[in-house]
Amino acid sequence: xxxxxxxSPWGGGASPFAMGSKKLGMWLxxxxxxxxxxxxxxxxxxxxxxxxxxxxPFPFNPSIIFATVMTVVLLASSLTMVMGVSxxxxxxxxxxxxxxxxxxxxxxxxxxxxxxxxxxxxxEGLRPFxxxxxxxxxxxVFFGVTGLHMTHxxxxxxxxxxxxxxxxxxxxxxxxxxxxxxYWHFVDLVWMFVFPMVYIMSxxxx
Amino acid sequence: xxxxxxxQSAHPPVTAKTFVWVWIFLVGLTGIEVFLGYIQLExxxxxxxxxGLSVIKAGLIMSWFMHLKYERRSLTFWLVPAVLFCVGMxxxxxxxxxxxxxxxxxx
Numbered sequence: 001x002x003x004x005x006x007x008s009p010w011g012g013g014a015s016p017f018a019m020g021s022k023k024l025g026m027w028l029x030x031x032x033x034x035x036x037x038x039x040x041x042x043x044x045x046x047x048x049x050x051x052x053x054x055x056x057p058f059p060f061n062p063s064i065i066f067a068t069v070m071t072v073v074l075l076a077s078s079l080t081m082v083m084g085v086s087x088x089x090x091x092x093x094x095x096x097x098x099x100x101x102x103x104x105x106x107x108x109x110x111x112x113x114x115x116x117x118x119x120x121x122x123x124e125g126l127r128p129f130x131x132x133x134x135x136x137x138x139x140x141v142f143f144g145v146t147g148l149h150m151t152h153x154x155x156x157x158x159x160x161x162x163x164x165x166x167x168x169x170x171x172x173x174x175x176x177x178x179x180x181x182x183y184w185h186f187v188d189l190v191w192m193f194v195f196p197m198v199y200i201m202s203x204x205x206x
Numbered sequence: 207x208x209x210x211x212x213x214q215s216a217h218p219p220v221t222a223k224t225f226v227w228v229w230i231f232l233v234g235l236t237g238i239e240v241f242l243g244y245i246q247l248e249x250x251x252x253x254x255x256x257x258g259l260s261v262i263k264a265g266l267i268m269s270w271f272m273h274l275k276y277e278r279r280s281l282t283f284w285l286v287p288a289v290l291f292c293v294g295m296x297x298x299x300x301x302x303x304x305x306x307x308x309x310x311x312x313x
Contacts, residue, residue: 018277181272
């Protein structure tokens with residue numbers, strides 16, 4: 001009973017886009033999550049364009065250099081993830097688990113650096129609803145956008161922890177590792193928009 | 207191997223070297239962004255270039271790291287326009303208002 005219609009992706013017989021439902025589900029999640037971040041970044045641009053006294057509080061040295069290091073750490077964790085995924089697809093469980101653990105370390109380092117930066121800015125008087133530099137919306141935008149991103153990184157670290165544990169014990173398949181990789185790369189991708197828009201566009205004028 | 211999921215074997219193997227090259231490109235583009243911030247171009251020009259670079263970086267990450275290059279083309283043609291359409295709607299309906307409000311204030 002394998003007629004052409006049933007076997008077609010739209011007939012429900014085959015898997016749409018020739019991929020597993022977990023992977024397709026993750027892609028759908030990524031699409032919806034990218035719209036969440038788009039909305040936040042558009043709201044940020046809207047507020048900024050609208051405020052005559054939008055602050056640009058980040059001196060190139062040290063703020064931007066610090067944020068650049070954070071960016072490279074996150075990018076490096078994406079590279080280790082991609083190595084983990086390809087090790088997993090080759091069936092090399094041990095190597096895959098090690099690469100994923102390295103990715104988690106990268107994520108933790110990113111969170112650590114980011115929190116350090118947060119506490120530094122809080123020390124300088126930045127609050128979600130006020131600051132000494134200009135429009136009070138700056139704090140809302142800064143903590144809102146980077147906070148949501150940091151939450152994604154933290155959830156990613158937990159997610160990867162579960163995946164690496166399960167994959168090491170043979171409970172999860174290589175596809176599960178690949179799906180978690182998609183999530184991790186997406187978090188990296190979001191930062192590629194947050195970094196220029198929130199940091200580089202806010203370098204203090206010389 | 208059965209636990210490889212769907213179509214794994216159909217993908218052409220991507221070597222570690224390719225991934226490292228993509229990564230070097232990503233870091234290089236980040237370097238250009240930081241340099242632009244250092245020389246401080248005029249805001250509109252800088253934003254345009256920065257967003258252009260970000261889109262290129264997003265494309266690199268999606269194509270190689272997220273493997274979209276080796277999935278069915280139809281997936282890309284389904285996902286990317288969906289996102290662009292929704293972002294376009296947000297821009298078209300809400301964003302221009304911010305410029306209008308700015309003009310009100312100036313008067």
